Amino acid sequence: MTELILSDITRMAGGHCIIGLEKHGQRFRSVRPMPARFPDAFAWPADFPHYRGDRLQFELSPVEVFRPHLEDRKSTGVRGENGKLKEEELAECLRRAEVAEKVPDLFGCSVQPGKTGASVHAPKAARSICGAEARKVRLKWEANALRSYVALASGDVLADLPVVDRSWHRFVEAVIEKMSGANRGQRLNRWLGALALDSHACFVRLGLTRPHPARFGRCQVMLDTLLPMPRQSWLNDALAKLE
Secondary structure (H helix, E strand, O other): OEEEEEEEEEEEOOEEEEEEEEEEOOEEEEEEEOOOOOOOOOOEOOOOOOOOOEEEEEEEEOOOOOOOOOOEEEEEEEEEEEEEOOHHHHHHHHOOOOEOOOHHHHOOOOOEEOOOOEEEEHHHOOOOEEEEEEEEEEEEEEOOEEEEEEEEOOOOEEEEEEEOEHHHHHHHHHHHHHOOOOOHHHHHHHHHHHOOOOOOOOEEEEEEOOOEOOOOOEEEEEEEEEEOOOOHHHHHHHHHHHO
8 A cells, every 4th residue: 555645636638637745765756646447537536535735545556657657557546544734744745756947857858838838749758747946927817727827946937838736726716706797807817917926935846748649749738736725815805806
């Protein structure tokens, strides 16, 4: 049995992709447990009941992997729960997992900017998830999706990345649902643009989609996790300013 600290919960194909941290000495390694229905399904169900920081038990075994998703492991589902880490404790663990300062070091290969977002060539990538300190993060709501501008602490920039972080999506959707009046998207983006996410405590985890076409294509870069996670007080502030 292997304990993983649940670190990433991202939206994927009507469900969720999850990643956990496995401790190795003083460091951590990212592991992506696949759902019990794998390989027929890559995504865990939409009602996945666990949260970041949960310490979960899995029975893991090797599975055939292809670059860049070398973190994949076969599982039979969650087998138990051993408690929960606070957000500050989780952030410390993430900083002792896979991290990089510059964009080319995120996935061990060059990252190609595009008209929307950025991508890598799947066979050249050495991993599919990596953390980084962020100097600035800007969010925007566009076409019913959340997107981001990320400036790393090094000064490197990744623009127009899709945000697949479950917590942030749920937060923004809650704001929109409770807003009234016209031009909700424009008003929401003004508030998001003023949200202060410029801090030494701001940390991101950037991930890669499955390659398209499979195995030998390109993988899009995504914002998997954004810390700090949204607060209830931010929701109250947003609603007060957007009404």
